[in-house]
Amino acid sequence: MKIKLALNGQKKEFEIQPNEMLLDVLRREGCKSVKEGCRQGECGVCVVLIDGIPVNSCLLPAARANGKKVLTTEGLAPSANGKMSVEQELHPIQRAFLESGAVQCGYCTPGMLLSTKALLDNNPDPTEDEIKLALEGVLCRCTGYVKIIDAVKLAAEKIRSKK
Amino acid sequence: MQREFKQVNQNIQKVDGTSLVRGKGVFVDDIELRNMLYAKLLWSPHAHAGIKNINTKKAEMLEGVEAVLTYKDVPRIPFTTAGQGAPEPSPYDTFILDNKVRFVGDRVAAVAATTPEIAQKAVDLIEVEYEVLPAVLDARDSMKNGAPIIHDEKEAVIPIPIIYEPWKNLVAHVDINIGNVEDGFKESDFVFTHEYETHYATHTPMEPHVAITYLDENGRLVIRTSTQVPFHVRRIVSRALNIPVKNIRVIKPRIGGGFGGKQEILIEDICSALTLKTKKAVRLFYTRKEEFISSRTRHPQIIKLKTGIKKDGSICAIDLDIIMNTGAYGSHGLTVLCNSGSKLLPLIRCNNVRFEGNTVYTNLPVGGAYRGYGATQSYFAMGVQLDEMAEAIGMDIVELCKKIHIRTGEGSPVFQALGEGKAGVEQKIGSCGLPECLDLGAKEIDWKNKVKLYASKRNSKDRYKKGVGMAMLMQGSSIPEIDMGAASLKMNEDGSFNLLVGATDLGTGSDTILAQMVAEVLSVETNKIIVYSSDTDMTPFDVGAYASSTTYLSGSAVIKAAQKVKEQILKVAGEMLDEAWENLNIENGKAIGTNGEKTFSEIANYTLYERNQFQIASHASHITHKSPPPFAAHFVEVEVDTLTGKTKVLKYIAAVDCGTPINPKLAEGQTEGAVLNGISYALCEEYIFNDKGRMLNPNFDNYKIYTTADLPEIKTILVQTYEETGPFGAKSVSEISINGALPAISNAIYNAVGVRMRKSPFSPERVLKALQTCHKEHGMHGENKTTDEH
Numbered sequence: 001m002k003i004k005l006a007l008n009g010q011k012k013e014f015e016i017q018p019n020e021m022l023l024d025v026l027r028r029e030g031c032k033s034v035k036e037g038c039r040q041g042e043c044g045v046c047v048v049l050i051d052g053i054p055v056n057s058c059l060l061p062a063a064r065a066n067g068k069k070v071l072t073t074e075g076l077a078p079s080a081n082g083k084m085s086v087e088q089e090l091h092p093i094q095r096a097f098l099e100s101g102a103v104q105c106g107y108c109t110p111g112m113l114l115s116t117k118a119l120l121d122n123n124p125d126p127t128e129d130e131i132k133l134a135l136e137g138v139l140c141r142c143t144g145y146v147k148i149i150d151a152v153k154l155a156a157e158k159i160r161s162k163k
Numbered sequence: 164m165q166r167e168f169k170q171v172n173q174n175i176q177k178v179d180g181t182s183l184v185r186g187k188g189v190f191v192d193d194i195e196l197r198n199m200l201y202a203k204l205l206w207s208p209h210a211h212a213g214i215k216n217i218n219t220k221k222a223e224m225l226e227g228v229e230a231v232l233t234y235k236d237v238p239r240i241p242f243t244t245a246g247q248g249a250p251e252p253s254p255y256d257t258f259i260l261d262n263k264v265r266f267v268g269d270r271v272a273a274v275a276a277t278t279p280e281i282a283q284k285a286v287d288l289i290e291v292e293y294e295v296l297p298a299v300l301d302a303r304d305s306m307k308n309g310a311p312i313i314h315d316e317k318e319a320v321i322p323i324p325i326i327y328e329p330w331k332n333l334v335a336h337v338d339i340n341i342g343n344v345e346d347g348f349k350e351s352d353f354v355f356t357h358e359y360e361t362h363y364a365t366h367t368p369m370e371p372h373v374a375i376t377y378l379d380e381n382g383r384l385v386i387r388t389s390t391q392v393p394f395h396v397r398r399i400v401s402r403a404l405n406i407p408v409k410n411i412r413v414i415k416p417r418i419g420g421g422f423g424g425k426q427e428i429l430i431e432d433i434c435s436a437l438t439l440k441t442k443k444a445v446r447l448f449y450t451r452k453e454e455f456i457s458s459r460t461r462h463p464q465i466i467k468l469k470t471g472i473k474k475d476g477s478i479c480a481i482d483l484d485i486i487m488n489t490g491a492y493g494s495h496g497l498t499v500l501c502n503s504g505s506k507l508l509p510l511i512r513c514n515n516v517r518f519e520g521n522t523v524y525t526n527l528p529v530g531g532a533y534r535g536y537g538a539t540q541s542y543f544a545m546g547v548q549l550d551e552m553a554e555a556i557g558m559d560i561v562e563l564c565k566k567i568h569i570r571t572g573e574g575s576p577v578f579q580a581l582g583e584g585k586a587g588v589e590q591k592i593g594s595c596g597l598p599e600c601l602d603l604g605a606k607e608i609d610w611k612n613k614v615k616l617y618a619s620k621r622n623s624k625d626r627y628k629k630g631v632g633m634a635m636l637m638q639g640s641s642i643p644e645i646d647m648g649a650a651s652l653k654m655n656e657d658g659s660f661n662l663l664v665g666a667t668d669l670g671t672g673s674d675t676i677l678a679q680m681v682a683e684v685l686s687v688e689t690n691k692i693i694v695y696s697s698d699t700d701m702t703p704f705d706v707g708a709y710a711s712s713t714t715y716l717s718g719s720a721v722i723k724a725a726q727k728v729k730e731q732i733l734k735v736a737g738e739m740l741d742e743a744w745e746n747l748n749i750e751n752g753k754a755i756g757t758n759g760e761k762t763f764s765e766i767a768n769y770t771l772y773e774r775n776q777f778q779i780a781s782h783a784s785h786i787t788h789k790s791p792p793p794f795a796a797h798f799v800e801v802e803v804d805t806l807t808g809k810t811k812v813l814k815y816i817a818a819v820d821c822g823t824p825i826n827p828k829l830a831e832g833q834t835e836g837a838v839l840n841g842i843s844y845a846l847c848e849e850y851i852f853n854d855k856g857r858m859l860n861p862n863f864d865n866y867k868i869y870t871t872a873d874l875p876e877i878k879t880i881l882v883q884t885y886e887e888t889g890p891f892g893a894k895s896v897s898e899i900s901i902n903g904a905l906p907a908i909s910n911a912i913y914n915a916v917g918v919r920m921r922k923s924p925f926s927p928e929r930v931l932k933a934l935q936t937c938h939k940e941h942g943m944h945g946e947n948k949t950t951d952e953h
Binding site for chain 1: 174176177179181182183184185186187188189190192193366367368369370371417418419420422448450451670671828829831832835836837838839840862863864868869870871872874877
């Protein structure tokens with residue numbers, strides 16, 4: 001069967017199996033930022049945004065994403081369309097994660113970035129408790145979360161001040 | 164001694180950071196190979212059984228199945244899965260596949276098929292007739308007369324001359340005796356004897372174990388794997404499959420965390436076997452359930468600790484007795500046990516020390532390397548007992564710690580007595596920031612006020628009671644005279660440098676800190692250093708990421724390589740400027756002399772294209788002669804709900820002396836990650852088994868690890884010292900801080916409610932039960948009922 005997605009701002013049509021999960025379809029189509037960690041909806045490293053809402057793509061049948069807007073980390077940074085350059089532009093959330101030391105192994109980072117985006121899109125100035133609640137669904141074993149929470153605060157600041 | 168640095172001791176962003184935040188395909192599983200097959204394994208449902216018959220016909224006939232392997236199809240060569248130097252101090256007690264299974268989750272057979280679904284279906288079609296054998300499910304029963312023998316195969320052997328008696332289920336034995344503990348106990352005013360017990364837990368890196376193997380254009384086996392030990396993977400796979408090392412290339416891309424769980428040749432052997440059989444690329448990716456059941460765990464220990472102390476706080480004798488459960492295979496069985504003594508005992512000044520330990524087989528999941536590596540277990544026992552001692556002599560535990568800890572300039576006979584499979588290495592402490600750690604941590608948590616205040620409220624009728632607790636810690640930095648790390652470095656014409664290291668960044672940031680060290684030596688920005696690490700064809704050797712070694716060991720190799728390159732640069736610049744190179748300096752990417760200056764780019768172009776051409780390049784190796792300990796003092800404040808037994812951590816302070824932190828932000832990150840893993844282990848992570856040895860909670864719903872929602876306030880204080888033998892004064896940082904939570908939280912629970920938790924984890928059930936027992940026995944809280952006064 002076929003599904004249509006607005007994937008990272010571009011209209012796409014994918015041939016899928018009826019029982020396939022969105023995680024597998026996205027990875028097959030090149031979105032390698034979407035990670036597999038448990039396939040049970042418990043670890044959150046496969047989080048993508050569907051119409052702006054964080055969803056564990058390992059548990060979502062791809063067919064149910066039909067017609068939706070899907071954002072993965074590949075679509076987070078502004079695309080350098082037309083520029084012949086090795087410079088890599090980054091979204092303020094990505095910069096905040098780097099500057100805060102919030103990335104260790106990086107395996108949970110895509111899920112954390114997208115969960116942060118979903119939070120900040122709706123709540124540009126979250127409290128620490130709101131941040132903790134928003135990231136609760138993504139597990140990280142490396143950082144102890146301290147610097148990730150710092151990063152979310154810094155990202156909020158960057159976005160508010162359009163830095 | 165503090166020094167001025169430009170590149171080290173700075174918060175440089177991770178060199179791989181941009182790729183990681185962009186979600187680039189940098190991990191093992193992120194490549195796609197044509198006609199790649201998917202592997203699935205059949206696991207033992209029994210704790211202990213022989214395989215009487217195994218029928219793979221139906222599986223083989225399934226369309227899409229390209230290989231089915233059982234013990235009949237693979238070489239019968241015993242090896243260890245422990246990723247250690249050669250010869251490994253772990254028994255050769257493992258086969259790729261065997262005719263016997265030794266725990267629920269042991270390998271039985273392997274399938275490679277065109278899709279994961281077909282592979283799983285084929286696994287389900289394999290018919291096995293087992294002869295179920297009696298199982299040993301308690302380490303205390305393992306060495307009893309008549310206990311079932313778990314490794315009765317004749318091949319099981321240990322490759323070094325140490326005690327290994329599989330016919331008794333004995334994997335390793337340690338016995339050291341310094342002074343005379345009996346005399347020490349006689350001198351003591353108080354003697355304590357208690358038993359402590361630590362539990363099964365596992366690493367749970369977010370990236371499970373994964374490998375992709377294939378044959379390259381020359382027919383060589385390429386193993387792309389999520390490992391901490393690429394060179395040991397190459398050597399051990401070579402042994403297990405009986406193929407030459409020269410025909411194997413191991414590539415470690417970015418790794419999604421390891422924590423010791425990937426210091427293990429866990430999947431590379433079987434994945435490679437499937438590639439050799441099919442000549443195709445094969446991918447093996449552990450499910451989360453397989454991670455829990457079939458990967459590696461923290462060795463549980465039963466620790467009997469007896470100590471004697473005088474009223475003035477002098478420790479007169481320590482008698483440490485450990486039974487360690489290694490599960491069905493002896494991976495790291497000796498060395499984790501040794502470490503329980505060697506990382507703990509030298510910390511405490513004491514003339515009479517005895518340590519006896521036995522590691523035993525059981526039919527339970529397999530122990531392995533796990534951050535802390537034995538120290539996590541033994542520091543629990545000692546940390547709690549020190550709190551008891553302090554209370555008995557009426558001394559604040561912080562003051563007691565200050566009195567008894569090893570000082571700069573002091574040695575310990577334990578360093579020499581306890582090595583890893585052989586005698587240890589004598590060393591004197593070169594740097595010790597523990598007094599500052601103790602002071603700053605105590606101040607930060609308001610120790611003196613709170614410890615008294617909370618103890619005074621212990622018998623109140625409040626439902627929620629607060630408490631504070633602390634522990635002092637010590638670890639090591641590398642395995643001296645054993646570990647080797649090497650690096651090579653070459654200069655490019657734009658003044659950038661390629662740094663090639665065997666050292667294995669598994670998310671820790673070692674690529675970054677090694678680049679910072681090169682940049683410091685060469686006086687350039689860190690972003691001029693292009694790092695490529697851990698590819699056995701391309702990079703020099705390194706033992707890998709374990710034993711808190713990379714910064715201290717590989718860092719020193721990198722500095723040596725950079726110094727050689729620096730000398731070459733200066734010599735060329737001297738030739739270009741026509742002056743003695745010894746008089747030149749380098750600064751900000753230039754060589755500067757009295758006749759002028761030359762940029763690195765000019766120098767590199769000169770050597771590549773102009774005169775006396777050669778490649779500015781070097782390589783260097785390093786072995787360590789010491790394992791200088793980092794030190795730490797951890798302080799925790801908790802709140803115990805006396806109605807439910809639930810313990811909540813409110814605040815956690817980790818004051819750490821890691822020498823010079825090469826990258827303070829990364830060092831803090833290492834500390835915070837270790838602390839939270841420690842807290843999570845102390846309070847909620849636990850394997851639950853049924854009476855057949857099956858783990859019942861192999862998922863994150865039922866094996867809970869801490870999330871952001873559970874996160875207490877964590878504060879890291881880096882106490883900077885300068886270790887003269889270390890790279891720019893650095894020692895290790897990664898492991899030490901996982902060891903504080905067990906003792907500090909146990910002590911805080913005591914401060915809050917007056918019960919001693921000597922068995923981990925401190926789950927609500929266990930704390931509640933302890934509270935109820937205490938009420939029943941004493942009708943009140945807080946009486947110390949276990950001290951024997953002479």
